[in-house]
Amino acid sequence: MAQLTYRDAIRAGLEEALRSNPEVFIMGEDVGAYGGSYAVTKGFMEEYGEERIIDTPIAESGFVGTGIGAAIAGMSPIVEIMTINFSLLAMDQIVHIAAKARYMSGGQISVPIVIRTVSGGGNMLAATHSQSLEGWYARVPGLKVVTPSNAADALGLLRSAVADPNPVMFVEHSLLYGSRSEVPDEHYTIPFGSARVARSGADVSIIAYLRRVPISLQAAELLEDDGIDAEVIDLRTLLPLDTQTFIDSVHKTNRAVVVEETWEFGGFAGEVIAQINEKAFDSLDGPALRVGGANVPTPYSRPLELLTIPTPEMVADKVRSLF
Amino acid sequence: MSTSIDSTLPRSELLTMLRTMKLIRRFEERSAEHYGRGNIGGFLHLYIGEEAVAVGVISPLRDDDKIVTHYRDHGHALARGMDTAACMAELFGKSTGVSGGKGGSMHFFDVEKGFMGGHAIVGGQLPLAVGLAFANRYRGEDSLVVCFLGDGAVNEGEFHESMNLASLWNLPVLFLLENNGFGMGTRVERASAQPVIHRLADRHNVRSHREENGQDVFAVREAALDAIEYIRDGNGPYFLEVMTYRFRGHSMADPIEYRQQHEVEPWLELDPIKLLSDRLLANDLTTADEINAIDEDVENEVNEAIQFALESPFPKPDELYSDIYA
Structure with missing residues (x-):
């Protein structure tokens, strides 16, 4: 058992995914050179290269849709939306394409994308930067919505998210990144739908x-x-x-x-x-x-x-x- | 309009292009008939009048290229060689349809054919095309993605985001704008501050061209070939605007009160199918008998498709909950 922060548990899960599958890439605003606005991907660009840790323009619909397209092509993208507030700009792509492409194609398509994003308030960021919108996405058939409350769950659920052939909204809380909990040393996963x-x-x-x-x-x-x-x-x-x-x-x-x-x-x-x-x-x-x-x-x-x-x-x- | 013929194409291919355009036309005329009979519901957006664009652009593609398109997708599907009967069955909402009856007219899919969907939220298909092209480049493949869009889509933010990303990352996307003059019932000039739409590509450093003769399948094909060559050479995306005209309304529900007959009539003279068959005849590349035989063959194919659609079963109730998750 190791004591890990929520942030480090997520980092560990991301690195595991990057190492195990060359078709995993991370894409989002300031995930590379800046290191992620919550420092989750700090150092990744140096370690895994610019081809796989991809800084995007501020264009949420564009880059989330790009991730969805790459997922439809069979890759395993992990796309970061800096906060769930900004996900509204990508909602068309998430709700209309990621969640529905499989159904509307009669099962021909799968969309194995993980969309990581950050929810929650309490940072004096006022009305546009303090929302918790994960419940909205949980109403959309075709999506999966994951909401870890601690480091061990974050790692186990992230492993399941990366392995899942469906679009997963992986929602982190901004005030949990520094929280610590016991994380098992042996490999484990936490299946979705297990409270x-x-x-x-x-x-x-x-x-x-x-x-x-x-x-x-x-x-x-x-x-x-x-x-x-x-x-x-x-x-x-x-x-x-x-x-x-x-x-x-x-x-x-x-x-x-x-x-x-x-x-x-x-x-x-x-x-x-x-x-x-x-x-x-x-x-x-x-x-x-x-x-x-x-x-x-x-x-x-x-x-x-x-x-x-x-x-x-x-x-x-x-x-x-x-x- | 030119009366010469693209001599690099064998006669058989010229006739195939004519046949495909005729197939699209008859497929849709008969679809409209069955819409009237209540066999087809929802929206039915006809492509009639624009057939030269689909055939001109899709005929030079390779099997490993991909197509993403908008809701007016029947022409693209048939030009790509998707099964006519399965397309018709989709319109009828049958389980044998190209999308199992779950997509309908606006959402045709055939992954085997690289046909990655008709998409019905205007502009929504553009980021998807960028992502498919991203995967191509990441994997070092030299196939490309053709993304069809209408003139209405270029005022959406997703258009600009997608053009920027494709250009920034040098991705193999052919943005193929079908400019039919109207976003639903609103004229381009009333919707776009820059009505010469292809100029918008300059903003994103994307090479562009406007093909004025969109009713001429050879002109479209030549323009598409230039774009395809440019993209395959690794130069990144290309924006090709093709001027065409929607002979029918936006959808079957459209009374077409926003345009006058005197505007429509000159376009009807530029029927892409008539233009092509006249040129083939004028150049002794076909005969009236041969064209009649093609018409008969197409009619049979569409009749069989309708018969197949009529006889196919509807999806079973338990299919309601299948295909939501992989």
């Missing part, structure tokens, strides 16, 4: 993904003082979604709170709650609740920004309301 019980508990199921997982774990600690034993479920992938793990958990705890960073209205948490209502309604002692972000464009000013993102206290308060 993880991050903390076992008896009284309530807190269901989260990305950075809201460590936040929910902190909430669980706060709840210990109230005598509430919380279970925390990390979804790990939004599409495919492992419903069984959280349904089993709700059957055990009889209470559910779903946590996510994005706007609460119309969010992915609503889907999780619908699944709970459909599959575990009789087990519930109260309504399945959610804690999401404030339904506002994210403000710059720090005190205001802090009000928009679910905190451990907000999660704990919501859980307490069920008791």
